[in-house]
Amino acid sequence: MADPSSKGVAVTPELRQYLVGHSLPGSPVREQLMAATLEATGDWAIMQIAEEQGPFLTWLARLLGARRAVEVGTFTGLSALCIAEGLAEDGRLTCFDVNDEYVSVGRPFWARAGVADRIDVVIGPAAETLARFTTDEPLDLVFLDADKGGYRTYYELLLPLVRPGGVVVLDNALYFGEVVTGSTDPDVVAIREVNDHVAADPRVEPVLLNVGDGLLMARRR
Numbered sequence: 001m002a003d004p005s006s007k008g009v010a011v012t013p014e015l016r017q018y019l020v021g022h023s024l025p026g027s028p029v030r031e032q033l034m035a036a037t038l039e040a041t042g043d044w045a046i047m048q049i050a051e052e053q054g055p056f057l058t059w060l061a062r063l064l065g066a067r068r069a070v071e072v073g074t075f076t077g078l079s080a081l082c083i084a085e086g087l088a089e090d091g092r093l094t095c096f097d098v099n100d101e102y103v104s105v106g107r108p109f110w111a112r113a114g115v116a117d118r119i120d121v122v123i124g125p126a127a128e129t130l131a132r133f134t135t136d137e138p139l140d141l142v143f144l145d146a147d148k149g150g151y152r153t154y155y156e157l158l159l160p161l162v163r164p165g166g167v168v169v170l171d172n173a174l175y176f177g178e179v180v181t182g183s184t185d186p187d188v189v190a191i192r193e194v195n196d197h198v199a200a201d202p203r204v205e206p207v208l209l210n211v212g213d214g215l216l217m218a219r220r221r
């Protein structure tokens, strides 16, 4: 009999397409944006969210009825596009990134998908820009996908702005499986620390999902 503790499946490219093909369809602009990102950034395109995370973020925004969302780490805008597509009609996504060149790749695609008017971008080091950030309504959804060493600061700055029942999502929570190796890579150490911090945080209900490179989801109590 199969060992129940070995349940789970490695995601091959074929399975990835299967996952996406059986999830809510997003705008066809997503594929165009992925192609443009590859052309503009080459190997850095790996920084985009995993393709199957896209429908998940859209679905999560819909599930939460999200009207106010924040993203830290926008790159060329794929995750922002996916979140924005899930927002309510009058919803707003505020994106924080340090690099306007990357974000500029994505802007025309946000427009093509009809969501550009839902997205604001704040350029600068997020620890500084978030410290000045205010919102007219509590946040429903936060997505963290910037420098790993900054996650804990971003989490602490944003969680007080999240409504009860709202969710903070931290990407790369498994860091390619390195969280359970002895790796001393600073990014891995930072991810382990923030995972431990969130898992022990009495203000939230956490669940760590094996979607893409791992999504740590913290629902505010």
Ligand SMILES: C[S@@+](CC[C@H](N)C(=O)[O-])C[C@H]1O[C@@H](n2cnc3c(N)ncnc32)[C@H](O)[C@@H]1O
Residues within 6 Å of the ligand: 047, 048, 049, 072, 073, 074, 075, 076, 077, 078, 079, 080, 096, 097, 098, 099, 102, 124, 125, 126, 127, 145, 146, 147, 150
């Ligand atoms: C993994 S990429 C984000 C990928 C994006 N979510 C997507 O789906 O395409 C990380 C981004 O974090 C940004 N970043 C790195 N350090 C930052 C900082 N201190 N403040 C704000 N953004 C930062 C980088 O410029 C980069 O665009």
